[in-house]
Amino acid sequence: MSELDWQACVEQMATGLAVIDTDMRLRWINPALAEWLEWGPRSALGQPLAGLLGEATGQAQRSLAQQRPVQLRGVMLTAVSGRQTRVDIALQPLDGGLLLEAHALAESPSGQSPLSATLRGFAHEMKNPLAGLRGAAQLLQRRVVGDDLQALAGLIIDEADRLGALASRLLHNDGAPKLAPMNIHQPLQRVADLLQAEPHPPRLRLDYDPSLPDLRGDADRLQQALLNLARNALEAGARTLTLRTRAEYGLRLGEGVARMALRVDVADDGPGVPAALRDTLFEPLVSGRVDGTGLGLALSREIAHEHGGELRYASRAGDTVFSLYLPLEPGHD
Template sequence: LDGDGRFAAALTRLAGETMPLRLRRARLRYPDAEDRFADLWLSRHADGGVLLEVHPVDEFPGEDPALLLPSALSAALKGLAHELRNPLAGVKGAAQLLARRVDDAEGRELVTLIDDEVARLSALLDQLLSPSPPRAHAPLNIHAVLERVLRLAESDAGWAVRLVRDYDPSLPELPGDPDRLVQAVWNLVRNAIEAGAGSVTLRTRAEHALRIGDEVHAIALRLEIADDGRGVPEALAERLFLPLVSGRAEGSGLGLALAQQVAREHRGSLAYRSRPGHTVFTVLLPMGGEAEATQ
């Protein structure tokens, strides 16, 4: 198996690590065959063993990186979910005590925001620990989703970042899961803030006869999250949506992979373009109606 010694070295390193390790282009030796290259993911299993995922490098250009998320990170995410349960319960209890002492409208709004976010995160942890089928989609107003995200951004960044609304008020409702969409868009906005943006714009537009993947949709939503931050590092451009890939030392590398997964759940897509001072992440989502399959 181990063609260049890196796998054995990684097993030794893993004994002192709590997060998964990734080996890019490790050389694997096959009996009676030429050596092959693969990306390896190693993480500690709950029973003390090692969880090993092997992905030939030539799979990544054609694969949806979000599909790698459940298998590559299952053990790590479940451990993290267990660790987060108690702090979340403490935050919820503190919010309930605070609600009894707050008597102004803005304070009550902030307490409600805390309570709603604790509930959303608790539901996400439940999903990680005991996966269940996705919730059925229902008609929703995308601008209500965006306003919730902007409220989170205002609480997180304060006046340090200018938040700009550029909405098309004539947009119809679209089928979706509001909590999952909040999670996806908030990940994108938070990434922009952490990339040093001074301004973040949320823009919505309708697109007609738009192709998403292999389907053409009569009408679709184009949601753009634009910022003037540092941009995407060139070294990460081809791997940006892969789990555990981050441009920040303290980053988890999960936000973009999860955002792409949410877009896929809604039969949509997530893409980006970037240069220093101008980065735009674009979410395309069908807005109802039958899609026309194309070859």
């Protein structure tokens, strides 16, 4: 293909494309992206990338500095007229800059958050694999010998059922948590069992306060939130995890103060949260890893908010703690 043919092909693509220079300014933009933004292709040249990506520009700077691809999901592009288009963006390092690809997303149902819309799509895709996983685990459970192996197969079946139930809720727009009296140590112990069943399990320290009262919560969702926090720590390089529970008094949660709250800590000895990620750590569908989905921490925070609680963290090298705070009374002042 000649250079002229290549240029004609690129200009006819529906995918938005741009080339960013090392000063984080637009060096080239194709007609599709210019049309979304209602910019003239020539007038766009030299425009700062911050006008396109806003706070996510820091992700682009990190992609260039580390020479690593970065995925930004659910980014809102605002045209000159104010019309908005939600897109997924891929940033790929080039010689002397970055290649930006923007893929438009389907419109979400009215009132649905980008995170929830994406999770519904994910739920649809995982239903069939979960059914196959459950069926295979059932066959294994019938054939293996030994209580330990049968217990592991049972763990797979239980987790497939739990994830299948979560997927069904999302697909049927039944997004509200199913609150019932529960003890927080039940989902915590389940998380510990899942981590210990991995091929290379981390060192686990359990530091529970057995005197904590029950709370009203959705055990499946809280388990998912805590499992996300644990896996996030392991993917970041932690080797030791501490699961800890404590009571807190007079804690401000949201716009009120909880007379008594429960705190669940997931502490790790990993390298800590990079400074470049701290401002956007909980943003949905943003990941600094090539294979990252950007769902884990965003979903965990959403689950905390559903329960009237909060998710906070403190981090330094060798000592990172994510704390899930949940009110222990029906309401708080």
